[in-house]
Amino acid sequence: MLYAVVFLLSGAGLLALAFLLSGGGGLSDVVPAGDLPGQGGVTAARQRVRELEDQLAAVHAQQSRQLLAGSLLALIVMTVVSLLLGRVLATRVLRPLRLITDVTRRISADSLGQRLGVTGPADEVKDLADTIDELLGRLEASFTAQRRFVANASHELRTPLATMRASLDVAVAKPDPAASTVALAARLCRQLDRVDHLLDGFLVLSRAQHGALADAAPVDLGDLIDAALRERSTDVRRKGLSVTVDVPPATATVGSPALLARLVGNIVDNAVTHNENDGWIEISGWVNARETALIVETGGAVLDQREVDRLTRPFERLGGERTGSSGLGLSIVAAVAVAHGGRLALLARPEGGLRVSITLPAAKVAVGA
Numbered sequence: 001m002l003y004a005v006v007f008l009l010s011g012a013g014l015l016a017l018a019f020l021l022s023g024g025g026g027l028s029d030v031v032p033a034g035d036l037p038g039q040g041g042v043t044a045a046r047q048r049v050r051e052l053e054d055q056l057a058a059v060h061a062q063q064s065r066q067l068l069a070g071s072l073l074a075l076i077v078m079t080v081v082s083l084l085l086g087r088v089l090a091t092r093v094l095r096p097l098r099l100i101t102d103v104t105r106r107i108s109a110d111s112l113g114q115r116l117g118v119t120g121p122a123d124e125v126k127d128l129a130d131t132i133d134e135l136l137g138r139l140e141a142s143f144t145a146q147r148r149f150v151a152n153a154s155h156e157l158r159t160p161l162a163t164m165r166a167s168l169d170v171a172v173a174k175p176d177p178a179a180s181t182v183a184l185a186a187r188l189c190r191q192l193d194r195v196d197h198l199l200d201g202f203l204v205l206s207r208a209q210h211g212a213l214a215d216a217a218p219v220d221l222g223d224l225i226d227a228a229l230r231e232r233s234t235d236v237r238r239k240g241l242s243v244t245v246d247v248p249p250a251t252a253t254v255g256s257p258a259l260l261a262r263l264v265g266n267i268v269d270n271a272v273t274h275n276e277n278d279g280w281i282e283i284s285g286w287v288n289a290r291e292t293a294l295i296v297e298t299g300g301a302v303l304d305q306r307e308v309d310r311l312t313r314p315f316e317r318l319g320g321e322r323t324g325s326s327g328l329g330l331s332i333v334a335a336v337a338v339a340h341g342g343r344l345a346l347l348a349r350p351e352g353g354l355r356v357s358i359t360l361p362a363a364k365v366a367v368g369a
Contacts, residue, residue, distance in 0.1 A: 003086030
C-alpha cells in the first residue's frame with residue numbers, strides 16, 4: 001500500500017505538470033487590423049483564417065481531453081500494477097524477517113542451541129539476525145551454567161549431609177544416650193530427610209530440563225501408576241481415600257523410565273498428600289495413534305485457577321496446607337513432560353479439587369517389544 005500510494009501521488013503530479021506544460025500556452029489569436037478601403041477580398045480571407053483558428057482550437061481541446069482521459073486510465077492501471085509489484089517487493093524484502101520470526105518462535109529454554117543463521121548481504125536485517133544469534137548464545141551459556149550449578153551443588157551437598165547423618169547415628173548408638181539427644185537426633189534426621197528429598201528434586205529437575213533421554217524406551221504408564229499406588233498404599237489407607245483407576249491397556253509412551261516413573265509418582269504423591277481425609281482419587285487415561293494421556297482428579301476445596309497456574313513453577317504452593325512439601329513436585333512433572341515432547345495441564349475443578357492432565361507422545365512400538 002505504501003508503494004502504491006507513493007506511485008499514485010508521484011504519477012498524479014507528473015501528469016498534472018505535463019498537462020499544464022502542454023496546454024498552458026494555447027493558440028494565440030491574431031487580431032486583424034481594420035479593413036482597408038477596397039480590400040473586400042482581404043476581409044473574406046481574414047474570416048476564413050478565424051474559422052480555421054476556431055477549428056484548430058476545437059481540435060486542440062479535444063486532443064487535450066483525450067490525453068487527460070488516457071493519462072488517468074493509464075494512472076489507474078499502473079496503480080493496480082504497482083499494488084501487485086509492491087506486494088512482490090515487500091514479500092521479498094520481508095522474507096528474512098519472517099524467517100527470523102518463525103525460528104525465534106520455535107526456540108525455547110530447551111532449544112537455545114538453535115541459531116537463525118541468516119545469510120545474505122551485510123545489511124540491517126543481517127545485523128539484526130546476528131545480534132539475535134549472539135543473544136541466544138549468551139542465554140544458552142547462562143542456562144547451561146545455571147543447570148550445571150544446580151546439579152553440581154546438589155551432588156556436593158550430599159556428602160556433608162551424609163556426614164551429618166552418620167554423626168547423628170553415632171551419637172544415638174552410644175550406650176545409654178540421653179533422651180534429649182535421641183529426640184534431637186530424630187528431629188534433625190527428619191530435617192535431613194527433607195533436605196535430601198529437596199536435593200533429589202533438584203537433580204531430577206536439572207536432568208529433565210537438560211532433555212537427557214539417552215535411556216529412552218517404551219514405558220507403560222499403567223504399570224507406573226500401579227507401582228506409585230503401591231508405594232503410597234499406607235498413606236492412602238491412613239487417610240481413608242477412595243482410589244479409582246481406569247487406564248486402558250497399552251497406555252504407553254517412549255522416554256526415560258526413571259523420569260517417567262518420577263512424573264507419575266509425583267502426580268500420585270500430590271493427589272494423596274494434598275487430599276482431604278476420606279476423600280477420593282480418580283485416575284484415568286486414553287490413547288490414540290499420536291498421543292497418550294494420563295488424568296488424575298481429586299476432590300477438595302474450590303481452588304483459584306490463577307493460583308493453580310503457578311504450581312508448575314518451582315517452590316510454588318497453594319495455601320498453608322501445602323507448606324510441608326518442597327514445592328518442586330509439579331514443576332518436575334512439567335519439566336519431565338516437556339522433555340518428552342508432552343505437556344502438563346492443571347485445572348481447578350468448579351466443584352472443588354484439582355484435575356491434573358499429562359499428554360505425551362504415544363509409543364510407536366509395542367511395550368515389551
